[in-house]
Amino acid sequence: MQWYYTENGTQQGPVSGEQMTALIQSGRINSQSLVWREGMANWLPVAQVPELSAHAQSGPPATPQSPYQTPTSAPPQGMHVGADIPNYxxxxxxxxxxxxxxxxxxxxxxxxxxxxxxxxxxxxxxxxxxxxxxxxxxxxxxxxxxxxxxxxxxxxxxxxxxxxxxxx
CATH class of the missing domain: 1.20.58 (Methane Monooxygenase Hydroxylase; Chain G, domain 1)
Incomplete structure (x- = not known):
């Protein structure tokens, strides 16, 4: 399973589940950091993802975390980034x-x-x-x-x- 995460306002990944766990345990990603994998409807904080929340350190992120910055690669197909804004x-x-x-x-x-x-x-x-x-x-x-x-x-x-x- 491939994970994507945000760091310093940019999309990172994909990384494996083991790599994601290591990033969380090292403190590089905390409970407020946003993550996504195939099958998820939207980006969520680590604290709201059951398989990752047990490994997360609580507290505010050290740097602003946002999936809304220009990603280093295109978001995965079918993924919604940011608030739903009608395009008319x-x-x-x-x-x-x-x-x-x-x-x-x-x-x-x-x-x-x-x-x-x-x-x-x-x-x-x-x-x-x-x-x-x-x-x-x-x-x-x-x-x-x-x-x-x-x-x-x-x-x-x-x-x-x-x-x-x-x-x-």
């Missing part, structure tokens, strides 16, 4: 196709940045891109809705005007 990608695509192309394209650009920034460790940037994608989705929706209202208003006025000129 499907909404951006829908409003681009159905409402307003220019504003929708801007929404798509911001939506595609969210996951890349989140995995690179830039949580604030990912949150800002998410908020921008959401804003541009609403702008695109609003412009599309306003366009529909104007279109049907002009059609209604044209029909009303046509009706008056023919005497109906």
């Amino acid at each position: 990608l499907w909404q951006s695509i829908v409003v681009t196709l159905m409402c307003c192309l220019p504003a929708g394209v801007v929404a798509i650009v911001y939506a595609t940045k969210v996951d890349r920034l989140r995995f690179a460790g830039d949580q604030a940037g990912a949150q800002a891109a998410s908020q921008s994608a959401k804003t541009w989705c609403w702008v695109s929706f609003g412009v599309g809705l306003a366009g529909l209202v104007l279109y049907f208003g002009f059609v209604f006025l044209a029909v009303l005007s046509e009706g008056r000129s023919t005497g109906y």
Whole structure:
């Protein structure tokens, strides 16, 4: 079984179970250090992993431990790093196709940045891109809705005007 861990803000590993135990017992990794292996949904502190917690020393980490920094290698497939931040990608695509192309394209650009920034460790940037994608989705929706209202208003006025000129 291969383990990954964070050290000085970067992802380390893979290491074997024996190597992980040795790292914990040496104090290089403590109970608050974050670890992950295949089969785990997310990174967890050593203290919350039953097979490792018995070996851990308690106390705060000597250095900041975070899986959110730029990893030295890509996270394992299917792994979620950081908080779940909505990317609004499907909404951006829908409003681009159905409402307003220019504003929708801007929404798509911001939506595609969210996951890349989140995995690179830039949580604030990912949150800002998410908020921008959401804003541009609403702008695109609003412009599309306003366009529909104007279109049907002009059609209604044209029909009303046509009706008056023919005497109906």
